[in-house]
Amino acid sequence: MCTALVLTLIAVALAALSFGSVSIPFSHVIGTITGSESVTATERTIILSIRLPRILLAMLVGSGLSVAGVVFQALLRNPLAEPYILGISSGGTVGAIIAIGLSLGASAITTPLASFAGSAAVMFLVYGIAHRRGQLDTNALLLGGVMIGAFFNAVVLLIIAVFNQELRNAFLWLMGNLSSANPDAIIVVAPVLLVASLVLLLQARNFNLISTGDETAMQLGVEVKRVKRLSYLLTSLITGLVVSVSGVIGFVGLLIPHVCRMLFGPDHRLLLPASFLLGASYLVAADILSRTLLAPSEIPVGAITAALGAPVFVYLLRRS
Template structure:
């Protein structure tokens, strides 16, 4: 669709935008800073900076947020691209296998039991919830002895509906904790610490490298199981491996930042409009654009109603849903 040279320029421009937006995100917030302060603090020259407070705000509060936004956007968008190829459905997202609803049930249980957040607590419950949902969906789909991705998709949808109902039930029973449950469900980066970043980073990087490695296979899977098979792919095995890899990074991101919707659905679309469907070009760029998307969403979330803060998930949904309608209309026009 586009030449290699043009693609290279798009990647370079994207990287520049990512760095610039990260810097801007570091400056914006309840305490507005300027570039000089940012330079001082980033160069580690904390003795010269106006006060240790700025250094603290940037390195301990804003920088982890920005890094987590990049990691989450990257993981969700890259996995979204992979899921869409595997399910041959440009409308599927990283949550189709019940990952988000499983995590929500886990987090809700943790909140209801009074387990506090932080490094462990809620994230661990959310991660376990996501994994259990995933295992049940897998077991259901593969015990039917069908390698068709549709079975997985349907099992995932049924699982999501059931888990959603469980969250609603828990909400009704534990009205007193409704606010914290809902806030977690909407997703956000407001309590991200460096320790969490150290846990999430290797998982996300590992899954990205693996997905890039499988880019060719994803292209073939997008053309149909029979085609993929005739071109040397062990479909059942490869689908399981790729889904597990992406599910791992998505569930760890969800565990620490809640359910942030629409990123994994629309970012791959935006990239596909720009560079086409070849996963070798799509995956790296979707990962970067996902990071940018969430930096913007998170910055908006914490600056629009200062000193309050909006959940990032609602911002992405607010912008994502109209764009999704736009995609639907565009698709229906081009498929006449």
Template sequence: MDGADRAGGGGRGRRWRIRPLVLSCVLVVLAVALLAGLTAGAAGIPPAGVLRALADALPFVSLDTGLAPVDQTVLFELRLPRVLIGAAVGGLLAIAGAGYQGVFRNPLADPYLLGAGGGAGLGATIMIVFFSDAPDTGVPLAAFAGAVGGVLLAYNLGRAAGGRGTVTLVLAGVAVSSFLAAVQAFLQQLRVEELERIYAWIMGGLESADWETLTMIAPYSAVSVAVLFAHGRLLDVLSVGDDEATSLGVSAARVRFVVLAASSLATACAVAVSGLVGFVGVVIPHVARRLAGGSYRAVLPLSFLLGAAFLVLVDLLARTVIAPGELALGVVTAFVGAPFFVGVLRATRREAS
């Protein structure tokens, strides 16, 4: 075991391997959430029919699904892409939140800390206000570009201010987010008639989920998740302090930059297709830590799986509670996430005292 492993895995007594029982339970919860998302809705499709239809779609497999053609269309053209995108969004926000919390060594850090949310909102607003006739992919692409641009602006502002630590980056993120929100508010006043559409996007939702959208974010999502998984051990090293990390041959500045870049890319992918969905990136990493300990080699993958299951279930609530209408996704995550987050904080405080 090298010095980095001793610091990140054993030096502080951290357990980084996920217990088989915990992993099994999380995978079962995710599987149940995915199946529930595919079966529940106005057009009720039996679970057995869903499983047969999914198996029939595999190469070299031919089964009698027992589903009517309209049910097949609902399953593969509406529900399956929506459920997969919901799982992707939840997993990306959760793993991005874990990455941000590891970089800033702050359990309250979330994926929107460096301006990704403000940039995405501004990008979507610009597209809605000035390019209302653009194709359906216009708003997601503009939100993606805005999220990446917001983070780059905050990062470069923090570097230009001469700060080398995380405090300067946080302050730069606050400043950039406030500025982008002000510009967004100004543009909204120019086109008041588009306010409903803008706010519908800001509050979050998966109504427009389709295969084209999923294909658009898939490559960037895969890269960001792979990079974050690969940096779990280095985040463990970073958690013991910059000086000790440097003594073990780890460049704290490089690790921060790479993890922030990957986390921001994951956040950009998520908000591009779902709007601004809160609490996932803060709450889910806390749950992962309580299940698997403090090592990011376990927290990152567990956060991804839990986040995916959580958002699929939240989206299921959003589209069934007031059916045939839909609740905004951000509203449901706030209702569910805020009390849960308070409970997690109180439990953490009791353990610390």
């Protein structure tokens, strides 16, 4: 199973190295990797300096959003929960934009940190809205998330209007975009995201139990509160990191876990690694479309994931 997903990821990544506004034949892509002489210097530069960092970034974003989606769905027992729908991605955007607007520097460290703070704040806010009389109200959770998302998008527009010049590129954040990311960010984002995903994977058995009910999980020996606190913290961290490099990319955390659950079942010990790998492939593939459909201009990748993911949301909503 994992082999198939890894092979898919490699195939998609090779395709992504080849396709683009300048198409590079597969033989040259392989040649670049193996160090063959027949590849021109321009092609080498395009592949190694432009496309490869972007593909790695796409993988991280896709994996992170999918893992966060799986965990939210397990903790909230709702297949509709994901970072975008819950407004957590928008919170991250506000955090990042405030950091940049206040000239804390768009550095590879402060922006992800501010973004994490924003995500975590919205996580608490949405949870607080939906938590009444000890019960988590699913409708309030989803509606609250969408409303907070809309509100924070408005805040972002306002901040952009005030700071105008410095933040022109921030518009790209609202639609989700991989083109403006700072390649240095990979060095910060990759290790943290991998460690956070690994820690969450170690909780997979607890997620199985919690996804059948908080009380049931307690009856079966899970320290539910502790597991939830840790998991909300890590998913906010992952979402914040992802948003700081890509902006708001919606529905990935909804579509990928759903597909993986259909393919591999609901056991989180399988579902988490599968979603991690398939999420990476999915976003790299979506990014190919974003770069090639209207080449040489780009469609924001968030528009593509929304176009593919929103129908799945409607389908899941009608079924639940």
